[in-house]
Every structure is written in structure tokens, then in C-alpha cells.
Amino acid sequence: MVERETALDLLRTMWRIRCFEERVAKLHHSLQVHGLVHLSIGSEGVAAGVCRQLRDDDAVYSGHRAHGHALAKGAPMNRVMAELMGRSAGLCQGLGGSMHLVDTAHGLMGATGVVGGNLPMAAGDALASRLRGEDRVTVVFFGDGAVQAGHFNETVNLAALWELPLIFVCENNGMAEFTPRSAHTKVARVIDVVAPYDFERQLVEGSDVGAVWTAFGAYLDGARAGKGPFLLECSTHRRSGHYEGDQQSYRDALEDAEWAKLDPIARLEAVAMKRGWIDEQAAQRLTAEADAEVDEAVRFGRDSPPLTAEQAARLVYASPE
Amino acid sequence: MSETTYVKAINATLAQAMRDDERVIVVGEDVAEGGPYLATEGLSEKFGRERVRNTPISESAVCGIAVGAAQAGLRPVVEIMFIDFITLALDQLVNQAAKAHFMSGGQLSVPMVLRTQGGSGGRAGAQHSQSLEAWLTHIPGLKVVMPATAADAAGLLRSAIADPNPVVFVENKSLYFRRETVPDTPEAVPLGRAQIRRRGRDVTIVALSRLVGEALTAAERLADDGIEAEVIDPRTLVPLDLETVADSVRRTGRAVVAHEAVRTGGFGAELAAELQASAFDYLDAPVQRVGAPFMPVPLSPPLEDGYRPQSDEIYAAARHAVHWADIEEPVPVRETGVGGAP
Numbered sequence: 001m002v003e004r005e006t007a008l009d010l011l012r013t014m015w016r017i018r019c020f021e022e023r024v025a026k027l028h029h030s031l032q033v034h035g036l037v038h039l040s041i042g043s044e045g046v047a048a049g050v051c052r053q054l055r056d057d058d059a060v061y062s063g064h065r066a067h068g069h070a071l072a073k074g075a076p077m078n079r080v081m082a083e084l085m086g087r088s089a090g091l092c093q094g095l096g097g098s099m100h101l102v103d104t105a106h107g108l109m110g111a112t113g114v115v116g117g118n119l120p121m122a123a124g125d126a127l128a129s130r131l132r133g134e135d136r137v138t139v140v141f142f143g144d145g146a147v148q149a150g151h152f153n154e155t156v157n158l159a160a161l162w163e164l165p166l167i168f169v170c171e172n173n174g175m176a177e178f179t180p181r182s183a184h185t186k187v188a189r190v191i192d193v194v195a196p197y198d199f200e201r202q203l204v205e206g207s208d209v210g211a212v213w214t215a216f217g218a219y220l221d222g223a224r225a226g227k228g229p230f231l232l233e234c235s236t237h238r239r240s241g242h243y244e245g246d247q248q249s250y251r252d253a254l255e256d257a258e259w260a261k262l263d264p265i266a267r268l269e270a271v272a273m274k275r276g277w278i279d280e281q282a283a284q285r286l287t288a289e290a291d292a293e294v295d296e297a298v299r300f301g302r303d304s305p306p307l308t309a310e311q312a313a314r315l316v317y318a319s320p321e
Numbered sequence: 322m323s324e325t326t327y328v329k330a331i332n333a334t335l336a337q338a339m340r341d342d343e344r345v346i347v348v349g350e351d352v353a354e355g356g357p358y359l360a361t362e363g364l365s366e367k368f369g370r371e372r373v374r375n376t377p378i379s380e381s382a383v384c385g386i387a388v389g390a391a392q393a394g395l396r397p398v399v400e401i402m403f404i405d406f407i408t409l410a411l412d413q414l415v416n417q418a419a420k421a422h423f424m425s426g427g428q429l430s431v432p433m434v435l436r437t438q439g440g441s442g443g444r445a446g447a448q449h450s451q452s453l454e455a456w457l458t459h460i461p462g463l464k465v466v467m468p469a470t471a472a473d474a475a476g477l478l479r480s481a482i483a484d485p486n487p488v489v490f491v492e493n494k495s496l497y498f499r500r501e502t503v504p505d506t507p508e509a510v511p512l513g514r515a516q517i518r519r520r521g522r523d524v525t526i527v528a529l530s531r532l533v534g535e536a537l538t539a540a541e542r543l544a545d546d547g548i549e550a551e552v553i554d555p556r557t558l559v560p561l562d563l564e565t566v567a568d569s570v571r572r573t574g575r576a577v578v579a580h581e582a583v584r585t586g587g588f589g590a591e592l593a594a595e596l597q598a599s600a601f602d603y604l605d606a607p608v609q610r611v612g613a614p615f616m617p618v619p620l621s622p623p624l625e626d627g628y629r630p631q632s633d634e635i636y637a638a639a640r641h642a643v644h645w646a647d648i649e650e651p652v653p654v655r656e657t658g659v660g661g662a663p
Contacts, residue, residue, distance in 0.1 A: 059393070093426030102425035109392055110429065114416050120385020121417060127386060128393035131346065131371060151412070154382030161377070316461050318422045318430035318485035 001210040004277045006052075007268060010209050011278070012286055013052055014044040014265045017068040019290040020077060021240075023298065024067065024084060024098075028244045032302075033084045036113070037098045040068040042207075042239035043171050045264030047072040049212030050139060050169055050232075053220055059109045061122040061140040064099040065171075066111035069141055074106035081297035082304050088311075089304035095312060116146035119155040119168075126164035126228070137165050137223040144172040144181055147190050159229040160197040167219050168194075168231040171206060173238035178250045190233045199229050206234030207264040210271070237262040323505055328497040330471040330507070331360050331436075334478045335398060339368050342396060345482060346372045348387055349400030349436075356400060358438070358497050384410035384435065388418045388487075391433040396482060403449050404439035404491060407457075418487040419462030431487045434478070438492035440531055440581055441629050447617035450625075452582035454529075457489050458558045458591065464488040464512055465558040469533035471501040473556055476510030484512060493530045493581075513560035517569065521549035524575040524639045527566055527592055528554060532579045532611070538632035539639060548643050558588055566592065567599040574605040575642040579635050584612030606645030609638040 002010065021041050027033040040047065047068030051060065054073065062069040070080050075091060083090030084098050091103050099113035109125060112118045122140035129136045146152055147170070159166045170190045174181050187193050191201040200219065204211040212234055219230035239259070241248045260266050272278045278286075325333070338345045347361055347368075353375040355362035365373035376383045380401060387399035401407050407414070414435065421429040441450040457465045464486055468474040474492065481488040518533060519540050528536035533554045540550040551569050555561060570576045576596050578589035593608040611634045619625050641648070 061389075091426065092424060092428065095426050096424040100424045102428050104425070104428045109389075110417075110421065110425075112417060114412055117385070117412050117417055120382040120413060121389030121392065123382065124386035124389020124391070124397075125393045126389075128390045128395045131395065151381045151385065154377070154379035155385070157377060158379065158382050158386065312423075315423045315427050317464075318427070318432075320483070320485055 002213050007272050010048045013048040013072050015286050015290040017044040017071050019294050023294045034086050035097050037244040038065040039240040040065045043236035044068050045209040046171050046206045046234045049209045050216050056107050057136045059107050059125045059138045061118040062111040064113045066101045070101045073108050075103040078297040078300035082301035085301040087301050087304035088307045116149035116151050123155050123159050126166040135224050139167045141169050156194050164228050165223040166229040170233045171236050173236045177242045201231035203233045206236035207262050209264050209268050322502050325503050326498050327471040327474050328360050330475040334475045338482045344396045347398050348374045380406050380409035384413040387433045391431045392429050396432050398434045401437040404437045404453050405448050405451050415460050419460045430485045432485045434481045434488045436490045438494050440493040440495050441618045442495045446620045450618035454491050455588045467491045467530045469530050469554050472503040475507040479509040480512050495531050512557045515555045515562035515565040519552040521551035523548045525551045525569040525573045526577045529580040535632040536635050539635035542636050570600040571603040577609040577638045579611035585615050587612045606642040609642050611638050
């Protein structure tokens, strides 16, 4: 289990993600946040447990469900919100949106809407560290749906062959879009898919942030020392639909009691209260602070205009150094 | 001046780039062994197998690794052995590399070069002989280069490696081993500058890659007929030096566009459309298109030879344009070479 300060930081991080995404859902319904929006409610523990251990120069490659990873990695919430709103003050000047968050200042090197498309790029990032003799580490997040894509196997093979300082973090929520994993593959656990490559791998409960923290921390030390790759598979529950607006007719909603057992925030809060690290008031304060930050982020986004077409046209090609 | 070949010019340019800049790496199937056309021969001996990296047959991951390495600050030159296999790398090239700078609001850039080669003539069948460059020109964010000579291969590759954007560098297998005299230290050729290979006043022939040589041959025959053809090699399709081409057509009043790719949807269609837009009032004949028929590249040698656009088709198309006003019932010169849709 983690120490008090770490636990409080993880709780704060998870509440920031949760409050942010709950607001994003509302803003999406009122058409203030645009496009295809995929929420990570239920898997905040993975984002927090992984990203809060990383340095700014460590790289994260994320996918279409990237809000949590971005916030936990240090991307300013107001600029993430502005990005989702398509505004020029957004991380990507409103040209990327929810599925394509990038914040190079905090090592968020890319997020892609093509499932699994981030995997090879992350390997390339790790290769760059290796060739330059740097101790920075690359982390790539993906869902279990990406594992059935060809580039997953291509990348795992190369990362193992070249022993890249790359940590694969799979958020296995058991659902590939609308269908359960069992309908897509005979192999239930992702750690079994990569077993023949024989690198270090383990499955943890993603709702147990302490377990994520500990398991990832060990891999991080290894990758920092130049070893790799590693695979951390985190079982998670996807509380929301595949995207906002998904009617989810393909599954039944969980009972509240069941959800409480799978909710990473509820689980860590219970531990923190039991140990006397926080009380009810302190817990409410964490939520209120996160909500206030979201309020401010929404104001920040609304105040920012979108880019002009001329400004956007200047960003199709990079200019020489 | 010294004698070289197209493929040796590429090899020497890669070696020079690796000497000049330690961020340059070469990645691809068999590159450390020189590859099937020896484009990377000797590089692994000079620069080691860390920087000259053999890869498995995993085009998607290999291209993606180049994208990620480029985003992290390296300057990868990735080789896709045949352009036919670029299909397997298109997610990384089209969805990732081409859009990274734009979608990140300018934070990321992807200074990578994807070297590949296309073209028919190798008796290799339809999966090792295509000319797919037009697909790539349709993607904002990519640059597309097609050198026709050894000097340009060297000069354009230098510029491509120095460019902060993803550049697809399309070589032609038929050109690799032709001998050519080039300057000892070839100058960088800027991307986006066409070259007029031959001056003429009667008809403009815009030709790509291997067909530049065919166009020059056709121009000699045309000269015997008293027709002076101007031959222009755009050298890069994106960015395109339309000004040089349009200026020429405004002078000659007639245009032929020629490439080895299938005519339908080929880059010649783009050139023809742009020329009619920018030189409509100067045109004395419709823009003539020379390209391959709408058919996969056949294996049988006589069929492949008939399929490949050569100087004959360019010659005929140029005459057709020049004599347009005298033709009572304009018909395609050759059903599969010039003219109507299939």
C-alpha cells in the first residue's frame, strides 16, 4: 500500500479526473464539448497510479480514452477543457480534441483515435531514448480491444526483440466498444497473449490504486535502468458507454453496491479513512476543490475563441528550424 | 564530376547524412544487409547496427517506430522495400505522421523520410510493380518526392532528411542502375521546385520519375517532325511547383502529362485540372494524359512491356495535342494510353 502523501495525491488526481469527465459528459450533451468523447470513469486508478510516478520528460502515448492520462501526467485542466471545446487556448489549439490530446511540455507525446495506433510510435519513442543513452521511460496506454489489432503483435515483438525501455499498460475493461472480450478472442488475459515473448508482466486490479502504484513502480525502476519491455495489465470497469451518447443496450448497468467495489476512488477513500488520513470533511473538500477547478476550466475554455481558418492552415506543415 | 548511378547517389547521400547528423538513423527490412537494390549497402559497417537497424517484416510497426522516434527528436529514414507494401504502413503514415503537427497545434513534428520504390518492368507481377504516389499526394501533411535522375535523387534526399515534415521519397526501380555523371558534391535540391529539362515552344510535356527520360526521347523524335517540346520534371508532387508548369503551358498552349501510374485517378489528373484552371485561355488543345491502363500490372513480359507507358505514347500524345485543330474526329491515340475513361 502507498504512504499517506501519495494516497492523498492519488485521491486528488482521481477526483480531478472524475469531476472533469462528469462535467465533460454534461457539456457534451449541451453541445459545448464536441465530437466523439470517451470517458474513463472507473479507470482513474490506472491513470493516477501510473502517471503520478512519471517525470515530465517520461513519455506517455495514450489512445482515444485519454483525458485521465493527460490530467494525471500534468496537462493543465483548463487547457484540456479548452481543447475539448475546440478553442485556441486548448492544448492543441482546438485542432485535436478529445481523442488527440498532446502536451509535449508534460511528456504527453500523443493520443490517437485509431485503436492501437499509438503502440508503434511509443516503441519509436523508447528507441530514441535507447539510442541517446537517456534514462527516460516510455509508457503506452491501450485497451484490451487493441490487442487483437495486428500492430499490437508487431510492436510487442519489436519491443521484446530490441529490449526497449517501454512499459505497456493495458486497461482491460473487458469490452471492445460494444462487445465483450470473449466475443473477440479466446485469450482472456492480455498477459497470456504476450507470454511467449517472456518479458515481465502481471495482472492487477485497476481499481486498487495501491496495487497499480506498486506494480508499476517496480517496472518503472526497471525501465529507468534500461530494461524492458514490461506489461502491466489492469482490469477495470468502464462505468460509462464506449462514447458519450452510447445507449449501452448491449449490457446491464451495475448495481450501486457492485460499482462501489469497482470504483477506484471509493476503494482508496475507504482505506484513507480507515487509516485516519482523511475524514468525511476532507474527502468532501477534495471533491469541491476538483469541481472548482473544473468550473474555472470551463470559464477558461468559453473565453477562448477558436482558431481562424488562416491560423489552422499555417499548421498543416512544420516550418524549418 | 564523377560517374554514378541513381542507387549509388542515394547510398552516398544516406552515408553523408549519417556522418553529418547523429540523429539520422536508417530503419527497415534488410537495410543492414544493403537491401535488395543495395541502397543501404555498407551503412551498417560504417555506422553500426544500432543506427542502421534491420527490422522484421512489420511495416506498420516499423513505420510507426519511425514516427515515434521522429517525434522524440531523431531523424529516421525508414525504408519500405516496395511501395506496394506501403498499404501495410498507411495508418502510421496517413493517420499519425501526416497529422501530428496539425492535430497537436504545432507541438509535434515528424522529421522522417519514408524511402520506397515503385514502377513496373521487373517482371514481378502486380504486387511488386505499382505506382501509388497519387494516394499519398491526397494527404495534407505529407510531402511526396519523385526523383528522376541520380543528381536529383541525391539533392532531394538531402532536402527530405533536413525537412521537419514526413516526406515520402518514391524511387523507381528501373532507374537504379543507370549510369549518370553528377557533381562530386551534389547540391541540395529544394522541395517544390520543378526543373525544365528541355526548352521548347510547341508543347509542354510534364513527366514524372522514369517517364522524364521517356519524355526526352519523345522530344527528340518530335524535333525531327519540327515540333519543339518543352519537358518539365516537377520532381516533387507535394509541394508542387505549379507556376513553372503553368508558365510553360501559357507559352506553348499545349500540355501532355505523363506518368507510369494507372491513368485513372493518377497525379496527371491533378495536373490537368490545375492547368485548365490556371492556363485555360492559353490552351489550344485539351490536356493529354499518358499513363498505364486501368489494369493491375501483368506479369507476362510482352503484356508488361505493352502496359508500361513509354516514349511512343508520349510522342503520340504530344502530336495529338499539336495537331488538335486539324483532327476532325478526335479519338484517343491508343485506347489504353491516352484519352477517355475505361
